[in-house]
Amino acid sequence: MADTDFDLLVIGAGPGGYVAAIRAAQLGMKAAVVEREHLGGICLNWGCIPTKALLRTAEIAHYIQHAKDYGITVNGSVSYDVAPIVKRSRQVAGQLSAGVKGLLKKNKVTVIDGTAKLLGKGKVEVAAKDGNKSQLGAKHIIIATGARARTLPGLEPDGKLVWTYREAMVPEKMPKSILVIGTGAIGVEFASFYRAMGVDVTIVEVVDRILPVEDEEISALAHKAFTKQGMKIKTGAKVTKLDRHTDSVTATIESGGKSEQITVDRVISAIGITGNTENLGLENTKVKVERNHIVTDQYMRTDEPGVYAIGDVCGAPWLAHKASHEGVLCVEKIAGVEGTHPMDIRNIPGCTYSMPQVASVGLTEAKAKAAGYEVRVGRFPFIGNGKAIALGEPEGLVKTVFDAKTGELLGAHMIGAEVTELIQGYTIAKTMETTEAELLHTIFPHPTLSEMMHESVLAAYGRAIHY
Incomplete structure (x- = not known):
């Protein structure tokens, strides 16, 4: 050197x-x-x-x-x-x-x-x-x-039967069944991949809902969608033991004071980092x-x-x-660049590339209320959007949360096709400190999925046209 x-x-x-x-x-x-x-x-x-x-x-x-x-x-x-x-x-x-x-x-x-x-x-x-x-x-x-x-005592990955994201990305053969521990973005994305490839998928989450950092309404819709796809979802549950066999794992799951065992080919540990x-x-x-x-x-x-x-x-x-x-x-x-601003985590979008996709930025409705805001909430379902119906993707929701007093956009939450691409529109709006006034008067192209973003804003103020 x-x-x-x-x-x-x-x-x-x-x-x-x-x-x-x-x-x-x-x-x-x-x-x-x-x-x-x-x-x-x-x-x-x-x-x-x-x-x-x-x-x-x-x-x-x-x-x-x-x-x-x-x-x-x-x-x-x-x-x-x-x-x-x-x-x-x-x-x-x-x-x-x-x-x-x-x-x-x-x-x-x-x-x-x-x-x-x-x-x-x-x-x-x-x-x-x-x-x-x-x-x-x-x-x-x-x-x-x-x-x-991150690992927990007794649930440590071994690279063969119990995987981290690394092993889950390079399987030598496709397992017939998988248990995913954790329902953050990593866990849910792997659950979606393996389920779409025909694998029997069970996911376990220690808190009372999947995708716990997302808005509760979005989490509920995701739960419904994943269940419809055939995933078995256990919330408010904890994996307490993994018994490893030659080519399978028996997991002990405790929930509500009850204990059950399920045997799967592989386990994916996605409990954080x-x-x-x-x-x-x-x-x-x-x-x-x-x-x-x-x-x-x-x-x-x-x-x-x-x-x-x-x-x-x-x-x-x-x-x-x-x-x-x-x-x-x-x-x-x-x-010493002039005008350098510190990070505002409220303006960081989060994306989960499951099927359906999930995306969000800013405060959830519950967190906005807990922070003392009086809120106005707008919702617009995919079923009301022409492009979504034409794509064959009529299931989903766009939800916006505003400060009722100032019109500030506090948060936006989406589930459905391509929402990981759509969320950036709201991220720009938050970074520019846009209020409902600018969003209401923005012209969105037709026919696009982005029109639902406009309709959700309109809905927050009682002005939705198409639903």
């Missing part, structure tokens, strides 16, 4: 780290990023992107199974081969990881392979895979080490760690001057786009 001193050194090249390094380079900083495994991090290699490739396969399988509804006859039986499904998913991930490498090179960011450890003020040790160690210096250091799957804070040399700094996540201020600064942290290692919400945005605002604050 010719260069050993940098203006900015980023530890971790995930969607937070590589974006931070590129933005620093754009601002004239001499930037480097240290990565021990994959450029693009978990998101590009084992998370957001390859799972969407799998879900696309599931979506196509779903439409083939319902081809008659669209006037198309599929001759013969429809079958699939798991190997090319997985291969395509891995190829998509590989293509994007290579793209990140190209972007870093284009922006003249130094990429260093190895594992980084803080040695003290402005000093970092990097251990290469061959065991050789070197020291680097940097005025500013950003920790972007991400997170890993925990920050990668270990072996970073944080003991050599004033960086605080609480509940396995690094503590930062609104500009991602830790208690150690010159050391920052972004992304999943800082805690919820664990989203790639949140990490990227934090990387940009952190670097711009370091560079």
Whole structure:
């Protein structure tokens, strides 16, 4: 390595780290990023992107199974081969990881392979895979080490019978039955994929509803949709024991004081994630760690001057786009860019790519009321939208929550076809601090699913036209 001193050194090249390094380079900083495994991090290699490739396969399988509804006859039986499904998913991930490498090179960011450890003020040790160690210096250091799957005693994944997201993405064969523990985005997405591929799916959630961070109305609609697809859903339930056999697992599930056992081929553990804070040399700094996540201020600064942290290692919400945005605002604050704003988590959209899709931004109706707001709520169902009916996707809902006094858009919540693409409209509206007045007078194109967004706003003020 010719260069050993940098203006900015980023530890971790995930969607937070590589974006931070590129933005620093754009601002004239001499930037480097240290990565021990994959450029693009978990998101590009084992998370957001390859799972969407799998879900696309599931979506196509779903439409083939319902081809008659669209006037198309599929001759013969429809079958699939798991190997090319997985291969395509891995190829998509590989293509994007290579793209990140190209972007870093284009922006003249130094990429260093190895594992980084803080040695003290402005000093970092990097251990290469061959065991050789070197020291680097940097005025500013950003920790972007991400997170890993959380585990519970007795329910630990083993890679064969009990899977994390990694094993669930690359099955050697398709199981006949699966138990998914946890109904956040990760759990629900895998449940959707495997169910669409014909697997018998049971999902267990410890709280009283699935997708617990979403609006209660949306959660209820998702529950109904998944049940209709054949999933077995157990809420207010807890997996207390896993008995592992040669090629199956018997799970003990407790709910309401009762206990039952079910036997499945495989178990997917999706009970959350925990920050990668270990072996970073944080003991050599004033960086605080609480509940396995690094503590930062609104500009991602830790208690150690010159050391920052972004992304999943800082805690919820664990989203790639949140990490990227934090990387940009952190670097711009370091560079003294005028008008740099801190993160407002109320403006971070969340997306779940299940079937049906779920998307949201801002406060739920319940949280808005709990925060003391007097609210106006608008709802518009997919069945009232021409494009949704034409697509054969008439089930879903768009829900908007406004401050009754000021007209501020407090939150938006959706379930149905392509809502993960639609939610950005409301995200822009929230970022611009739009009120109902601007949204009411916005012209939406016809025929589109986006018209439901307008109708939901109209409904909040008693003006819905089409329902």
